[in-house]
Amino acid sequence: CSREDADIAIAQWTQAFGIGGNVDPRVTINQTIPLFVALMQKDPAIKPLLARVNVNDVHSAEFGAHVLRVVVGFDLCISALNDGLVLNEITSHLAKQHAARVGVKREYILGFFQATLVALPQLADNFNTDAWYNCALPIFEAIAADLH
Numbered sequence: 431c432s433r434e435d436a437d438i439a440i441a442q443w444t445q446a447f448g449i450g451g452n453v454d455p456r457v458t459i460n461q462t463i464p465l466f467v468a469l470m471q472k473d474p475a476i477k478p479l480l481a482r483v484n485v486n487d488v489h490s491a492e493f494g495a496h497v498l499r500v501v502v503g504f505d506l507c508i509s510a511l512n513d514g515l516v517l518n519e520i521t522s523h524l525a526k527q528h529a530a531r532v533g534v535k536r537e538y539i540l541g542f543f544q545a546t547l548v549a550l551p552q553l554a555d556n557f558n559t560d561a562w563y564n565c566a567l568p569i570f571e572a573i574a575a576d577l578h
């Protein structure tokens with residue numbers, strides 16, 4: 431993840447999900463819900479893990495709040511791409527939070543990376559797959575580091 435890759439990944443993520451700009455957070459939430467829905471269709475074992483955040487109604491305020499926590503958490507990571515020490519602190523914290531949730535598997539987090547690969551080209555101009563692989567994939571891997 432070169433400095434150039436990082437800058438591209440940050441810019442395209444920000445454009446697509448609108449965090450840090452003037453985009454209504456409801457837009458961000460509505461764009462992210464289908465990623466979780468696709469993940470759960472692929473692997474139904476994910477659904478019970480999200481029962482506490484009202485996954486039975488993905489358009490509920492509770493599920494929206496959960497999705498926003500995920501996006502904001504990921505945004506913190508992406509925004510720290512040019513500061514390895516900070517990035518490491520954030521991903522370590524996220525890794526611990528997920529390791530504490532029994533049933534969350536490494537493949538779910540990596541599946542979420544794949545879901546972003548499908549969604550981002552539709553949301554960002556001239557989406558750069560290489561930059562996303564080089565810079566975003568290591569973030570997902572770091573979040574999954576303590577999972578099996």
Ligand code: HEM
Binds near residue numbers: 501503524527535539
């Ligand atoms: C880049 C990807 C992800 C990020 C940045 C992320 C971030 C977060 C954050 C910030 C929380 C709240 C933690 C807390 O307050 O304790 C959370 C909770 C959680 N995440 Fe993730 N998450 C990601 C992907 C996933 C995926 C793919 C799954 C699939 C199973 C998942 C499962 C959970 C569960 C089960 C919780 C707890 C829900 C609850 O409050 O009951 N996460 N995540």
